[in-house]
Amino acid sequence: MSHAESPGWLGLLGCAVWGRVSVSLMLAVLMLPTGPAEAASEQTGLRLYAADGTDFGSAPSLDTGVAIGIVGVIARVQVQQRFRNPGKDWVEGVYVFPLPQNAAVDRLRMRYGGRLIEGEIQERQQARQTYERARDAGQGAGLVEQQRANVFTTAVANIPPGETVSIEIEYQQDLAWQDGGFSLRLPLVVAPRYIPGAPIPGAAQGFPQHGWARDTDQVPDASKITPPVSSSADGDLNPVTIGVDLNAGLDLAEVVSTSHRIDVVRLSHGRYRVEPAGGKVPADRDFVLHWRPVLAQQPGAALFTEVWEGRHYGLLMVMPPHARVLPRPVGRELILVVDTSGSMHGDSIRQARAALLSALQQLGPEDRFNVIQFNNEVHALFDVARPADQAHLRQAIPYVQGLQADGGTEMLPAMRLALRDPHPSGLLRQVVFLTDGAVGNEQALFGAVAQDIGASRLFTVGIGSAPNALFMTRAAQAGRGTFTYIDNGAQVQDRIDRLFRQLSTPVLTDLQLRWRRGDGDAVVSQTPSRVADLYAGEPLIVALAADSAPTQVQIAGRFGAMDWQQSAALSGGAAAGGIHALWARRMIDDCLARPSGGEDGEPLRQAVLKLALEHRLVSRYTSLVAVERTPSRPTDAELKSGAMPVRLPAGWSAGAVFGRLPGTATPASLFLVLGLASLALAGVLRRRWR
Amino acid sequence: MSTAWRHRLALLALVGGIGLLLHGAYIPVKAWLAQQLLDRAWERRLAGEVAAAPWPGADMRPLARLLQPRLGVTQVVLDGASGRVLAFGPGHVTGSALPGVNGNIVISGHRDTHFRWLRDLHDGDLLLLESDDGATRRYTVAATAVHHETEIDLLDPLADEQLRLLTCYPFDGLYPGTPLRYVVTARPLAM
Numbered sequence: 001m002s003h004a005e006s007p008g009w010l011g012l013l014g015c016a017v018w019g020r021v022s023v024s025l026m027l028a029v030l031m032l033p034t035g036p037a038e039a040a041s042e043q044t045g046l047r048l049y050a051a052d053g054t055d056f057g058s059a060p061s062l063d064t065g066v067a068i069g070i071v072g073v074i075a076r077v078q079v080q081q082r083f084r085n086p087g088k089d090w091v092e093g094v095y096v097f098p099l100p101q102n103a104a105v106d107r108l109r110m111r112y113g114g115r116l117i118e119g120e121i122q123e124r125q126q127a128r129q130t131y132e133r134a135r136d137a138g139q140g141a142g143l144v145e146q147q148r149a150n151v152f153t154t155a156v157a158n159i160p161p162g163e164t165v166s167i168e169i170e171y172q173q174d175l176a177w178q179d180g181g182f183s184l185r186l187p188l189v190v191a192p193r194y195i196p197g198a199p200i201p202g203a204a205q206g207f208p209q210h211g212w213a214r215d216t217d218q219v220p221d222a223s224k225i226t227p228p229v230s231s232s233a234d235g236d237l238n239p240v241t242i243g244v245d246l247n248a249g250l251d252l253a254e255v256v257s258t259s260h261r262i263d264v265v266r267l268s269h270g271r272y273r274v275e276p277a278g279g280k281v282p283a284d285r286d287f288v289l290h291w292r293p294v295l296a297q298q299p300g301a302a303l304f305t306e307v308w309e310g311r312h313y314g315l316l317m318v319m320p321p322h323a324r325v326l327p328r329p330v331g332r333e334l335i336l337v338v339d340t341s342g343s344m345h346g347d348s349i350r351q352a353r354a355a356l357l358s359a360l361q362q363l364g365p366e367d368r369f370n371v372i373q374f375n376n377e378v379h380a381l382f383d384v385a386r387p388a389d390q391a392h393l394r395q396a397i398p399y400v401q402g403l404q405a406d407g408g409t410e411m412l413p414a415m416r417l418a419l420r421d422p423h424p425s426g427l428l429r430q431v432v433f434l435t436d437g438a439v440g441n442e443q444a445l446f447g448a449v450a451q452d453i454g455a456s457r458l459f460t461v462g463i464g465s466a467p468n469a470l471f472m473t474r475a476a477q478a479g480r481g482t483f484t485y486i487d488n489g490a491q492v493q494d495r496i497d498r499l500f501r502q503l504s505t506p507v508l509t510d511l512q513l514r515w516r517r518g519d520g521d522a523v524v525s526q527t528p529s530r531v532a533d534l535y536a537g538e539p540l541i542v543a544l545a546a547d548s549a550p551t552q553v554q555i556a557g558r559f560g561a562m563d564w565q566q567s568a569a570l571s572g573g574a575a576a577g578g579i580h581a582l583w584a585r586r587m588i589d590d591c592l593a594r595p596s597g598g599e600d601g602e603p604l605r606q607a608v609l610k611l612a613l614e615h616r617l618v619s620r621y622t623s624l625v626a627v628e629r630t631p632s633r634p635t636d637a638e639l640k641s642g643a644m645p646v647r648l649p650a651g652w653s654a655g656a657v658f659g660r661l662p663g664t665a666t667p668a669s670l671f672l673v674l675g676l677a678s679l680a681l682a683g684v685l686r687r688r689w690r
Numbered sequence: 691m692s693t694a695w696r697h698r699l700a701l702l703a704l705v706g707g708i709g710l711l712l713h714g715a716y717i718p719v720k721a722w723l724a725q726q727l728l729d730r731a732w733e734r735r736l737a738g739e740v741a742a743a744p745w746p747g748a749d750m751r752p753l754a755r756l757l758q759p760r761l762g763v764t765q766v767v768l769d770g771a772s773g774r775v776l777a778f779g780p781g782h783v784t785g786s787a788l789p790g791v792n793g794n795i796v797i798s799g800h801r802d803t804h805f806r807w808l809r810d811l812h813d814g815d816l817l818l819l820e821s822d823d824g825a826t827r828r829y830t831v832a833a834t835a836v837h838h839e840t841e842i843d844l845l846d847p848l849a850d851e852q853l854r855l856l857t858c859y860p861f862d863g864l865y866p867g868t869p870l871r872y873v874v875t876a877r878p879l880a881m
Contacts, residue, residue, distance in 0.1 A: 198751065198769070665858035665866040666721075666777070666800050671714030673864060678707030685700035 060085045060093040060159055061236070062644050064283065066186065068244045073175050073302065073317060074576055075184060077103070081167045085159040090633045092135060092157045095644040096227035098187035101150040101470040103171040104578070104585035106616050108624035110156075111166035112140035119144070119626035121616040123609065127623035131155065138633035142167045142626045146618050147224045148442065149589070150470040151190055158633045169624075172578040172585075174315060179498060179537045181292035182248075185485070188240055188283040191466045191649045192229055193440045194341060194409035195222045219440035226440070228645045237647060238283045244274035250293040258487035259288040259465070284647040285465035288487055303573030305549070308580040312549040315579050318540040318568060320507045320559075331366035332428040332503070333385050334359070335456075337418045339435035339463075341375040341409035347651035348464040349405040351486050352434045355461060356400045358496040359432065363388035368425060371396055374414035375407035384423060409439050412448055419452040429456040430503055431479070437468030445471070446593075449478040457481040459499060466649035474593070480506075482535045498537070506533035508564060511557040513542065515550040522550035527586040543583040584615035592620065717777070721803035724778035728752055728766035736824055750775050753782050754789035756797065756855075757818040761807050767819075771798045780804045783856070786845045790821030796845050798856040801872070805857035808834075808874055817876045819853060829853045829876035839869045851878050 065080040083093045099105065108119030119142065122130060127143060134141035135157035143155045144167070152169075159165045175182045197218030215222050246255065248270045255264045261277040274289065281287070304315045336359055338352050356371065363369055367388040371381040381399050386392045418431045437460075439445070449458060458479020462472040463486055472483040482502050486495050511531040515522040524546045534540055540555070554567040591608050605621055612619040633639065724744070731744035732752045744752065754767040767789070771781035780799030787793025799805030817829040829852070836859050837844060844854060852875055859872035 665863065665868060666717045666802055667866045668714045668717035668802055669862075670864050670866065671710045671717070675707045675710030675712075675714055678703045678710060680707075682700045682704035682707060685696050685703065 060091055062238045064240045066242045070246045075173045077171050079169045082164050083156050083159055084164040088161050089640045090637050091159050092641040095154045096190050098150050098190045100173050103173050104581040105171040105618040106581050107170035108144050108626055109168040110142040110626040112628050117626045119624040121622055124621050124623050127625040130625045134627040138631035140628035145623045151225050172581045174582055177539045181290050183290045186287040189466050189646055189649055191438045193438045195219045195440045222440050228643050229648055239280040240283050241280055242276055246272040253292045253294045255291045257289050259285055285650040301568045304576040305573040306579035312546050313579040313583050314544045316542045320534045333368045333425055335370050335418050335431045337372045337433045340373045340403055340405045342406050343436055343438040344405035351463050353403055354492040355496050358493050362500050372418055378414045378417050411439050415448050419456055431456050432459045434461045436464040437471030442471050446474050446478050449475055453479050465651050502535040507536050508534040508557045514554040516552040517550045524550055527590045543586045545583050581615055584611050587611050588619050718803050728779055732766045755820040763807050767797055776800055789819050792851045794852055796854045801858040801861050808857050809861050828879040830879055832877045833875045835873050837871050837873050
């Protein structure tokens with residue numbers, strides 16, 4: 001070794017950093033064809049357990065018919081699930097299915113062997129016992145349980161060989177008014193959800209046949225909300241017929257669906273018949289229907305009333321004043337959070353990228369922003385929100401364009417990071433969360449939002465063909481913001497524009513309602529008990545119950561910087577059925593949204609139980625059960641049980657959601673070979689030099 | 691090429707080469723060391739410690755222990771089969787049946803560290819799986835086959851009761867990104 005070269009070799013130790021750089025550079029070049037080792041061996045948290053229909057030899061086949069009757073703002077929906085047993089054994093079928101997150105399920109009927117059996121409401125545990133006793137005794141039995149506000153389970157026992165048993169479920173729902181029209185969203189499939197957390201020790205799959213996920217500490221009922229997913233695109237798997245009897249009362253300017261091609265027939269003044277074109281549709285996406293009255297002016301207020309078992313019930317909708325006069329806020333801090341988990345793969349991530357790019361375009365130089373993405377891990381574009389100037393936008397645009405969907409959905413850390421505001425800038429801080437909400441730990445997320453929201457506001461944007469509407473609505477509610485859905489690519493720009501109009505600021509804040517009867521105050525049980533802020537295009541919706549009907553309501557709040565007040569007479573409301581069920585359903589939501597709502601506090605449970613039993617509603621603590629009196633199954637015949645497989649939502653990629661077989665090779669030997677090769681190269685170069 | 695440049699290049703290759711060798715050697719050492727610590731954690735878990743962590747700050751849990759008497763293999767199986775977990779031991783594939791349950795139990799491990807021994811398994815070899823309730827189930831190797839990574843139906847928890855061991859294939863492959871998997875299927879023996 002000559003003296004001349006010694007500085008170089010001496011520097012070697014000090015150049016450890018250089019060494020690392022050279023290693024990674026070489027790897028980057030040499031491993032390009034195979035991709036980084038870690039990425040190759042990482043697997044996603046959700047997996048598909050191929051359940052191509054035939055694997056479920058004992059499961060009956062299923063088809064669903066949905067009849068929707070709409071009168072004004074209320075929908076009464078009947079869902080008929082027909083379980084057909086094509087085999088020679090007696091079977092039990094278990095089906096996990098979605099309903100709208102505000103559905104008040106109040107009726108179950110079972111058609112068994114030509115007889116129609118009315119279901120009754122019972123406490124959850126008791127209903128399950130009733131069902132299991134009947135099942136074991138060989139009687140026909142049906143059970144409807146609620147797993148989430150928007151996820152339900154039907155179980156049907158003792159379906160005779162070669163026969164069909166029908167389960168008819170009915171629910172009541174009030175419809176959303178948004179931007180000059182109504183919309184109805186009927187979910188048809190429970191999307192596979194990411195289940196975070198560690199498996200509960202000793203908790204084997206409770207129903208080994210029902211659900212692909214194990215119960216975990218964060219999702220203790222995971223096995224009940226994860227129906228097996230069919231990997232085959234079998235056309236016979238749970239076809240759905242949908243018929244809508246739309247009695248709007250007014251002639252409509254348009255009736256459109258963003259999810260399906262539909263046939264619309266005008267029956268009479270203000271009355272329409274709507275069906276998906278071509279009849280049966282696969283249960284793989286939400287059915288979405290929008291309609292808009294001819295008259296451009298929106299209604300000021302609407303009231304629907306019912307007298308039920310001696311009590312007065314009402315549903316009141318009031319439109320906020322037009323928001324055009326409101327000034328745009330002087331700068332805002334916009335935190336865009338995007339779900340890049342495997343379930344977002346395909347169409348969904350493309351929609352999300354388009355939405356984010358539109359959002360970035362709407363930022364002005366006085367705004368600040370950041371972009372956060374999450375799957376198994378959370379990654380933020382900037383450490384703190386940066387001004388939306390050209391330099392920062394130039395960094396953000398390629399970042400957004402390069403977003404790829406893969407991996408799990410660890411949403412909680414992302415939510416926490418997005419809501420955390422260590423250096424308040426004094427600007428209006430808005431968090432926009434783009435996701436399909438395919439997670440099982442909703443309750444923990446709502447808790448985090450309520451706890452960490454501070455002065456920020458949270459807006460959820462539902463992406464994909466079957467977003468989790470419960471997550472979208474409740475998270476936005478807890479975050480004092482609004483929710484939006486993006487159903488297909490063409491809508492992205494339009495929806496983001498709308499969202500930004502709302503983002504400017506709530507139209508009405510600090511809302512207070514005062515109920516009057518004659519000259520005095522009326523005693524009214526109102527839900528929601530505290531009215532949330534209203535954004536542009538949103539109505540105020542309140543359900544009420546009272547022993548004697550109030551005659552007037554005074555609504556007071558802040559409209560921008562001004563005080564605002566309006567009163568509405570409550571006489572002459574339109575009579576409608578099932579208002580009591582809507583009120584009770586909202587009361588239950590109210591109870592469960594209280595801080596102790598996450599835990600099963602006994603007083604809370606009692607309150608919900610009382611409401612649910614009184615109004616015969618399915619809830620977290622009550623189920624509907626129907627039992628045939630006489631046993632049908634011979635005592636020597638065995639009963640087989642099967643979970644009904646469901647479809648993967650449209651646009652989802654099985655490979656991206658459920659992953660592949662785990663990768664199990666380390667790059668150790670590659671490193672060793674490359675290392676030796678590098679040393680040999682060093683030797684050769686040095687010899688030549690000398 | 692000027693001598694100065696050649697000199698720098700030689701330096702770079704030397705430093706890089708040493709770095710790569712160290713990194714390559716570190717992977718099997720880490721894999722071996724982790725198993726020693728995990729084995730102790732497993733004993734503590736059997737003794738009733740629910741959250742037995744193998745070392746401070748470990749974010750993985752032992753879930754079962756896998757034994758193969760003929761080859762003298764005793765390995766602690768971890769919960770989950772992500773790349774992070776597999777660096778320390780074979781991992782139970784989330785969603786397949788749990789050890790101790792009747793169903794299709796799938797365990798995967800690295801072909802060049804923990805599960806290198808799979809290539810020495812023959813039909814009829816005995817496999818023992820100890821679950822955290824202390825019970826041991828016995829299996830006998832019924833088949834070995836090579837599959838593609840997209841054949842996720844191998845993980846179906848509703849499939850017949852069996853134990854599947856899974857690793858990358860070919861065993862002596864150089865590149866980690868192989869799409870092939872070597873799968874050992876073992877059927878339960880009567881207790």
